[in-house]
Amino acid sequence: MAGTGSRPPGETDSPGSPATPEHTDPHPLTGQEFPSPVPPGTGWPGDPATADTAVARTATQVARLASRAQTTAELDAMVTVCRACPRLVDWRESVATTGRRASFAAQPYWGRPAAGFGPAGAPVLVVGLAPAANGANRTGRMFTGDRSGDWIYAALHRGGFATQASSEHAGDGLELQGIRIVSAVRCAPPQNKPTTAEKATCAPWLHRELELAEPTLRSILALGSIGWDATLRTVREMGWVVPRPKPKFGHGATAELTTPHGRTVRLVGSYHVSQQNTFTGKLTEAMLDEVIASL
């Protein structure tokens, strides 16, 4: 189990507030019973948090806790218990309890923010939009258990970055090699549309992610314009040199970013692996393979 951030005064509440604490469902792989949302540190595969992990309840607390994370493991733990956006907390937990997709009705739902997935120190970082309501919000792992994940993990497997081509549940053995996946917003938003304020509140988690990743980072794959814009905004805040005018997002677009240490990190854009792009043929497997091969 990964380490957790320690809990400062005033940030001591348990993050879990399941609407039906008496009700549990079995995890599809392990069979262990869990309430939904899943309380931290209770045995969910890959849960980086414990009952003592510090909980951010305001934008100010997100910024403070994120800046305090000394390791990616600490960051992951604190991300997964964050409650700073009331609308998103309500949404993710209502989907996890009363709003489950019928085909998943008998499964427990993670119902918490999704941590980054993949090894710390990876040379490639993927920045997506946000967890899916019945995907990562159910399984607890980025792009796991939804159609977008079918696409991205198959492509990462073809590219040598993933040990498996599919990803159904946390705990299924999938590992990433040389790549880590994060999102600009860590909670599933209604209609996949976080508000400007929610994006701003969540931004410090990505900021710290990039600070911790920077020493070994070679390239960043931004999935969609929100991932692209969030990355550029964050690295500018960190003092990286970004070309002007601002590089424009597009599939296959690239930009050379320079860190304060003089290293060059390549930003590559890809259409998001959402169904509206993959079903319509706007994004094909060949197009995705090409950008992944360039990382």
Ligand code: SF4
């Ligand atoms: S979107 Fe980000 S800041 Fe808001 S509650 Fe989720 S993890 Fe916290």
